Every structure is written in C-alpha cells, then in structure tokens.
Amino acid sequence: MDQATVYLVDDEEDLRSGLAQGLELAGHHVLTFDDPERVPETLGRDAYGVLVTDIRMPKMDGFELMRRALEIDPALPVVLITGHGDVPLAVEAMRSGAYDFLEKPFAVSHLAAVIERAMEKRRLVLENRALRERLADSSDLDSRLVGRAPAMERLRRQVLALAPTDADILILGETGAGKEVVARALHEHGPRRDRPFVALNCGALPADIIESELFGHEKGAFTGASGQRIGKLEYAHGGTVFLDEIESMPLDLQVKLLRVIETRTIERLGSNKAITLDVRFVAATKEDLAKAASEGRFRKDLVYRLNVVTLTLPSLRERREDIPLLFFHLAREARARYRREIPDMPPDYMADLMSRDWPGNVRELRNMADRFVLGLEGFEDSGAPRPDGLFARVAAYEKSLIQAELARQSGSIKATYEALGLSRKALYEKMRKYGLGRDLDGDL
Incomplete structure (x- = not known):
C-alpha cells in the first residue's frame, strides 16, 4: 500500500502552509494545492489518503471538488473546512458524502485527529478491496485448477x-x-x-x-x-x-x-x-x-x-481424494455443453472411479464425465478392469477418503475424525481395518 497522504486544498497561502506544517509535525505526509482543479488528476481509486479542502475558493468551491473526488472513488474520505459554516451547511456537506466538517477557527490537533480516524477508515476500505480482488482471482483459479x-x-x-x-x-x-x-x-x-x-x-x-x-x-x-x-x-x-x-x-x-x-x-x-x-x-x-x-x-x-x-x-492417481469433486465439476461442464441433465449416479459408480489408475489423468476423467452425462455406461467402453465386487469397491473408496483426509490434516487424528463426522473410536477401527498408519503430530 502507498504512503498515506493528506491532500490539503486551500487558496489562502498562510493558512495552507500553517496547516501543512502542523500536520507534518503530527506525522502526516501532506500534499498542498492552491488550485482545486489540479487535485482530481492526482487522485485515483487506490489513493491511500484523505482530501481536506476549504469550501470557499474562487476557481472551484469545495463542494464541487468533493463531488469530482467522489466520482473517482465514492469511499474517499473528504473533510470540508470553512470560515462561514453553519448548521444547514454542515448538514448539506454530510449528506453530500463528506466524512467530516470543521468550522474555522479550529486547532490543528483536532484536524489531525479527524484525519487519523479517516485514514484508518480508508486503510480498511483499501484492504477489503484488495482482499475481494484476491478472493475473486482465487475463486476463478479454483474453477480452473479444481x-x-x-x-x-x-x-x-x-x-x-x-x-x-x-x-x-x-x-x-x-x-x-x-x-x-x-x-x-x-x-x-x-x-x-x-x-x-x-x-x-x-x-x-x-x-x-x-x-x-x-x-x-x-x-x-x-x-x-x-x-x-x-x-x-x-x-x-x-x-x-x-x-x-x-x-x-x-x-x-x-x-x-x-x-x-x-x-x-x-x-x-x-x-x-x-x-x-x-x-x-x-x-x-x-x-x-x-x-x-x-x-x-x-x-x-x-x-x-x-x-x-x-x-x-x-497425476490424478496421486490426488484420488479430488476425483469426486473434479468429476462433478466436469459433469456440470458437460451438462452445459450438451444441454443434458446429469443422471443419478449408481451407488458403486464413484467407488469405481476412485479405484482406477487414470493413465490419461484429467483428460480421461473428462471423457468419462461426458459419457456419463450423455447416458452412456462408460466402464465397458473404456476397457479398464473393474474392481472385484461392490464391497471391495466401496471399501477402496472409504479407504481412499480416510487416507486423503489424514494427509490433508497432516496426520491429526482429532481433525480427521471431526472432518469425516466420525467418532475417535470409529476412525481408529477403520484405520486398523485398512492398515492405515498416521503421524500423531501431537493431536490425539
């Protein structure tokens, strides 16, 4: 994030320089302007700062400057100052989007405190925007690299x-x-x-x-x-x-x-x-x-x-736990391409998918998802051997899920049985049944 900046606008040189000096002594970085028309070109949607402007100025009043600044970014904090303030003017300023309103004369320390609060609000706005952008990128990437x-x-x-x-x-x-x-x-x-x-x-x-x-x-x-x-x-x-x-x-x-x-x-x-x-x-x-x-x-x-x-x-066989998620993602893509509804899945179908070696990896799984959505059997067409019996396929599927969750939880037994919705005893029994080891990782 860029350096926090106070954009100070006032046509009175003595007041402008005095405020700038006081704010700099309070630890703020200040850019001063005597011409409000130059200010919008220095602002941007990512500007980390606060606009402080006088209202009564000959070339452009503070309300017009605030309007232009808020067109660039409606969340930019704007503090208006005037020597002719009254309650109706203050109300109009706040309704127009001002962060705060100060009437001259005022202590520089008071203005500095207002700026600090406004700067904190601005920082949170920018951080939330950046987070949303990262999440949007991540979400798009999640749909590509499933x-x-x-x-x-x-x-x-x-x-x-x-x-x-x-x-x-x-x-x-x-x-x-x-x-x-x-x-x-x-x-x-x-x-x-x-x-x-x-x-x-x-x-x-x-x-x-x-x-x-x-x-x-x-x-x-x-x-x-x-x-x-x-x-x-x-x-x-x-x-x-x-x-x-x-x-x-x-x-x-x-x-x-x-x-x-x-x-x-x-x-x-x-x-x-x-x-x-x-x-x-x-x-x-x-x-x-x-x-x-x-x-x-x-x-x-x-x-x-x-x-x-x-x-x-x-390879797909190195991440078997992703096969169910990936298969349904590919099936939804096939549904959109072929304008077909996804059929109900037979009870042993997913266990069969989980037991395969998938030499063609995701491309082979995509072909399988296409055939499934098109209503074709798929297994006979692929020529791949089927596991021996329904119970063996279900057991292989269950074992692979437990293995995957143990790996995802870095061997933590507690986190694994909670994620799978099992009791501690049930997880231990299944691990013994399938001959699974674990890394205790200090979390029993």
Whole structure:
C-alpha cells in the first residue's frame, strides 16, 4: 500500500502552509494545492489518503471538488473546512458524502485527529478491496485448477505468485494432467491477459514447416513462399507463448529457440532484420528433460534456460481424494455443453472411479464425465478392469477418503475424525481395518 497522504486544498497561502506544517509535525505526509482543479488528476481509486479542502475558493468551491473526488472513488474520505459554516451547511456537506466538517477557527490537533480516524477508515476500505480482488482471482483459479489435495492447493498458490511476473516457466506433468490449463491460468491472471496466448504443440507440427510457423517468412524465402507471413512468435508479441511437448522439438530448432529466449529477438526466414519480441515463454513436457539431455535427445543449455521455475502437476492417481469433486465439476461442464441433465449416479459408480489408475489423468476423467452425462455406461467402453465386487469397491473408496483426509490434516487424528463426522473410536477401527498408519503430530 502507498504512503498515506493528506491532500490539503486551500487558496489562502498562510493558512495552507500553517496547516501543512502542523500536520507534518503530527506525522502526516501532506500534499498542498492552491488550485482545486489540479487535485482530481492526482487522485485515483487506490489513493491511500484523505482530501481536506476549504469550501470557499474562487476557481472551484469545495463542494464541487468533493463531488469530482467522489466520482473517482465514492469511499474517499473528504473533510470540508470553512470560515462561514453553519448548521444547514454542515448538514448539506454530510449528506453530500463528506466524512467530516470543521468550522474555522479550529486547532490543528483536532484536524489531525479527524484525519487519523479517516485514514484508518480508508486503510480498511483499501484492504477489503484488495482482499475481494484476491478472493475473486482465487475463486476463478479454483474453477480452473479444481481440487483440495495439498498438491493442488500448492499449485494454485504458485500460479498466483508467478502470474504477475515475466519469469519463463517449465510445466512438468503426465499426459492429460492439465499442463495447458495451468499455462492459460498463468497468462490470464497476469498483466499479459489482454494480449495473445499462442499455444504450439511441438510434437504435432511437421518438421518441414515448424520453423516457418514459429519465425514466419518473407516472400520468396523458399519454394511456395508467395508472400510475407507473420510467425507465431511474432504474433504473440506482448503475450504468452506456450510450447507444449517441448521434448519433441528437433535439436536443430532448439538452438534457434534458445537464441530467441536469450535475446528476445527473431528473424523471419529470408530476412536478416532482427525483430524485438516481448513475450513470456511457458514450456510443458511429460519427460525429465535433464535425463533427455544426458541421453543427447535435448540440449542441456535449453534445459537450463527453460527451467527458471518448474511447476510440477500431480497425476490424478496421486490426488484420488479430488476425483469426486473434479468429476462433478466436469459433469456440470458437460451438462452445459450438451444441454443434458446429469443422471443419478449408481451407488458403486464413484467407488469405481476412485479405484482406477487414470493413465490419461484429467483428460480421461473428462471423457468419462461426458459419457456419463450423455447416458452412456462408460466402464465397458473404456476397457479398464473393474474392481472385484461392490464391497471391495466401496471399501477402496472409504479407504481412499480416510487416507486423503489424514494427509490433508497432516496426520491429526482429532481433525480427521471431526472432518469425516466420525467418532475417535470409529476412525481408529477403520484405520486398523485398512492398515492405515498416521503421524500423531501431537493431536490425539
């Protein structure tokens, strides 16, 4: 939050300088104005301060200045002062939105006390606004990166911390774990949100055109280049470039990408002119790039350059406790797409979902949710083996819920049985039944 400031407006120089000196001695930072028309341009919705203004001024009276200030921010505290005050004027001032009204002459200490109360109110307003904005961002992020597992909570915190920066990021995760979703969240929660987000799958572009796709070309650069073409990197200027399956990029092109990342410039094919780029690079891979580099399949220097920050996405089987929440979130999305109601769920359906390994991760679960909403059985279609019997599936589901809650509560028995709605004895019995251990953590 910026420094607290008193915006003091009065056309009488002696009074203005005297009040300013007294307020500064009381510990306030003061900006003085003899022309009220200059004040609104210095104010903003996030201004941490109090406006103190005389009413009787030749160019603009204090009421008009207050009106303009409150148009900028209706919650800005305004203290009006006058040598011609009376009760009707005071009432009009308060009804018009003034925080307080002082009649000359008054002690500077009295004005300082009024300002201190107004400044505290302003601080609370600004803090509440910032909190609401953070909660709105967090709520939006919760709907993108769904899950209550500790790994997902950590991932959301990392995204919110990194989104406002320009740091290049490497996202590591299995197929279908949501790498592009995380990349888009980084883009849309940062200052580049209004600029392009360009996603490139390095494994899907044919080797003979990938260089032209990335860098663009000039007319006549190669056979068939009938005109100038802007490449994907140049098009993304001001925004974010998402390089998915970066491990699939040919080695010779990795050299050129490394130069682009280091210099933030490109040259179109057939041109010697360097074009400056303002882009953020987010790369994604399902492989260990360090291992790939040691095997000669990826450049070590590019690994170091991409790996400024690494975000690791958990697989779905590593956060089984999120499957019910995530499944219903995906089912609601499917309901909106297909305009179908979500069917009633068979008793053993969720236990079956919880018992799967999900090699395709969230993408595979989304397909399952789509089939469920469309009224298709799903399990037979997927070809995945079913657990043996209803009781085994229910037991596996119950065990996974207890494991997840124990992990979420850092092994605290008391917090776990309260969260699950069980007695202490019932939780201990179920833990013995399923062979679950715990970290006592001093909370029995």
